[in-house]
Amino acid sequence: MNISATRAVRLVARRELATRLRSKAFVISTLIMLVFIGGYIVLMNVIGSSSNHSTVGFTPATGSLAVSVKSTGKAVGEDITTRTVSEAAGRKQVSDGKLDALVVGGPGDFTVVVKKSLKSGLANTFNVLARQEALNTQIRSLGKDPADVNRAVASASVHVQPLQPAGEYQTQRLVLGIVAVVLLYMSLMINGQAVAQGVVEEKSSRVVELLLATVRPWQLMAGKVLGIAVVGLVQMIVFAAVGLGLGLATGVLSIPAALLTGTAVWTIVWYLIGFFMYAVMLAAAGALVSRQEDANSVVTPVLMLIIVPAVIGWSVIPANPDSQLGHVLSMIPLFSPMLMPMRIALGVAPAWEIALSVVLSVALVVGLVALAGRVYRNAVLRTGARVKLSDALRSA
Template sequence: MQKMTAAQTVLLVAGRELKVSLRAKGTIITTAIMVAAIIGGLFLIKFLGSAPTSTFGALDDTQEVAQISAQTLESQGIEAQVISYTSVEEGRAAVEAGDIEGLIVRTGNDITLDVNESADPQLLTAITGAAQQDGVKNLATQYGSEVVTAVTDVFTNPIAVNVLNPPTELDGSQMAVGFIVGFLLYLGIFGGGMAVAQGVVEEKSSRVVEILLASIKPWQLLAGKVIGIGLSSLIQVATYVIAAVVTATALGITKDFSFDIASVGVWVLIWFLIGYLVYALIFAALGALVSRQEDLGTVIMLPMMLVVIAYLIGVSVAPNAPDSLIVQIASYVPFTSPIVMPIRSAYGVASTPEVMAAIGIGLVTIPLLLWLCAKIYSNGVRRSGAKIKLKDALKAS
């Protein structure tokens, strides 16, 4: 029988890990729940998160005031609807019945808003502004437009503001997508890394690893495990991304986005691969230091904290200060950039050179980690019993 090459051995191990991971009940249930949550959440955003509306009435002599008020409300993101009535009595009956929020009534040169119990503040502000414009128009008719305009300008013109360092403003869609991107990457990277660590400990505690190492090298086992579980995790994350992009597009949620949602999805997958490889190697190496699942938490605390810190910077600090020093530093550090940089990209504040530089740093870090983690894994996975110190695992076999 012909001996397998190193590549064939790695692929064999990877194929086994991929099959086991994809067939696991936990993987199937988690994926189904996440897809259902993503689709359900987008439906809620579509049908429960629609723009607020304001419906009010006007008579023939207040139509102009009503239209100006409607324009003001719509500029604030409120859908305004004006209903015309032929008499005050008819309009007030509609107010009392709850059909409209208020009725605009003119008495001489005065404008009033008839409401049932209380006036909506935004509607009242809009109508007040429209009534003031109507009053200026009436005064212009009596005293001349030039005089009235000059006097009005003195009292209404705001002082000019010159902003020297305008802050980066993010729209609601960017904020939402950035949060989802961060969550998916956190879930995929952390979940994949934990699966690798638990798999290493399981094989070590059951002595299966001793049988495997009799025929293959430790680094081949490590590479196969990382690749196999990584492919399974990639399929999961890709499923979430596809579900989100397709559902959001089908519901028309993305039509007003200032960015391409599909390209964001592609970048999520690219950054997941980089982040997963960085953390999976670390989790695998540290997992080889213990022989019991109960002891696993004590050795993987540091990488767990790094993933959480990256997530918190991405979803807590970046939305308010996407160009702050801590966010920019985290965008390049290979242990935080896989989560922080794609969030900044979703916000539209990361330039192409910045993204390419962060990817380059990540790609350079991976082979260095592979060399270091393979050494720790190789020396640690052969020993059973008590927890192994990191410095002992780093020593040559």
Template sequence: MMARAVWVIARREVRTRLRARSFLVGTAVSVVVLVAFVLVQTSLFARHTDTRVGLSGQATAVAEPLRDEARSRGLAVSTSTVRDPAEGAAQVADGDLDALVTGAPGTLRVLVRDSVDENLRGALNTLVQKEVLRGLLATLDDGASPDDLLATMSDATVDVHALAAPDPTGDQRLVVALVLVVLLYMSLLLHGTMVAQGVVEEKSSRVVEILLAAVRPWQLLLGKVVGLGLVGLAQLAVIGAAGLVLAATAGALTIPAAAAGTLLWGLFWYVLGYLFYAAVFAAAGSLVSRQEETQAVLLPVTSVLVLTFVLAFGLLTRSPTGTGTAVLSLLPPFAPILMPARLALGTAPAWQVLLAAALLLAAVAALAWLGGRVYTGAILRTDGRVRVRDALRAGSRPS
């Protein structure tokens, strides 16, 4: 009987949302925007021009010539001095540096994570050859022939070492990860807000009083959360699948199989993330009686989502394998967005995925209990904004 009541409420929410013209139009527009985003991001990464280079030892002498030579090739290089080569290698591994250059100006060595930018390689080769040329010019008077000089010059190239095998799909996977971040952020924010607005609407119109005459508060809350969650899941699946097919057809996506796997992971983490945030959105919505007050009461929750979105973009593009990225992806407020993005990049080990899921499930259980108490204690209060403390106290009383 209890499960049937929850399902009836959930089905009502699903039917109401799916029949809304705004839902259908919004879904279609989202698909178009998604494909455009993929095309733009793919183009931007194809023209990646921001390269961070660390210089250690004698190589610091080539800082300015390197920037000038790279600029002439259309590549913007920012240089920094690294005192300890081991520290520089760690920064390359973590993604804080794109390359570490060591050695004397005539015998430069460059360390990269998987592959070196060809414009950077060309700029370094030019610097090495210029330095070698200076030394060879001094030997011309000793009988060295021009042919010997040219042969030596052709062999003067920068020595490249990679920490890992080159990844030709790296940029594509990063684009997929960023697209997933956008989708999850928008979906969690949109449908979480819908939960809160639905609660406020029913409360302000006194419809909730009629509903609570037939069902218990937790059944009403669960039915609303489940119904809107199913709508959000379906919309995310449709947008993701349609965007994937269109992007692959347009040639903007060359790893459709990996992208499909990423979408499935995204749906899984969406469910966990939605359950985490929906309980908070519903509880927050029950504290007010007018739609005008909704934005203010939701500000703390939406701020966390916005912060997660901003951090995800910054960390994934600048330090995808960094310690900070890994730690934040384990924490429940950030895990629903950061962890699936790390999975898309292939940088999340299995134990971190399991730990993040376990922590998020525990947080979902705790927030469901806490949010349920707030909702129960505040949903029938229409005498202005309810304080959380009062709602918790009222919600703990036996009904």
């Protein structure tokens, strides 16, 4: 039966897609990752909401300090809730963990009671307040009005002239970039290895001989890679939608939606480029062996081309996003899928660098498809001992 090349590739891809989307491994791995993403966002929300919030008790004698403590805390980034209690009740609540601190004494000479230690945000708040109270005392001793002096001090500011614009949401963008690359890395590793394992499985079970009676080798390879790429793409879209949705809903991410969407889209684009780049090499590598036991020996060198750029990217980019090394490495096709999404998320990748890296990477993919197709064609029907790469490249 003769069928067109497009239909042959589509049939093979549809077979891979239907088989893998229904598999327990796909469902379980997707659910595990969704639980991980949801748990991480919830944890970040809890940490973010609790780390900068404190409850402070005041006795009737120190109640006049409550307003000053709240305003001072706001100035240093600490959200403080105040409560008026008796000293005895307040000390018990501090001991029980219901109050982070209790202010006793008087406005001019107060003491802060804590269970074990004063958290850093509250320590900064009370240190600033103590200095202000000491300054007010000195001002009064000179016969001046502390309110007038405080207003003059509050209106004073330093003029800052930055040489480069400061990046907004830098910490959140860094976290977003790291998460995007981690998801991309895991998807490439899992789905890339699935390509090689599928090739070896079909070859060892002789199913490939039946398939090649209907389609050509390059069509079988292309269909397999395309089908598994779509499976990974479905996962990436689900992960991005759930992660961004939860991040925005919980307030963990305050980055504008346009920046979040742009990062998600570019992550998916680089997933597709990276997947085709590595998957065709893994398909060719899988065709060189006939047993699953031998697969690691041919798959590991290709996986190292994913692992090494990822490790370098996680080390170089977060430490210095705009470094010259990051600029250069992100332009090299084998490094681009791991480094460029992070630089895009951080907003340090110029448009021309993104465009050039895409062009270079796509060009490499085209070359790898031709080379891997030759290896696959010449090795996939050869059973028994491992086929040498040089022999697969030379065979007619």
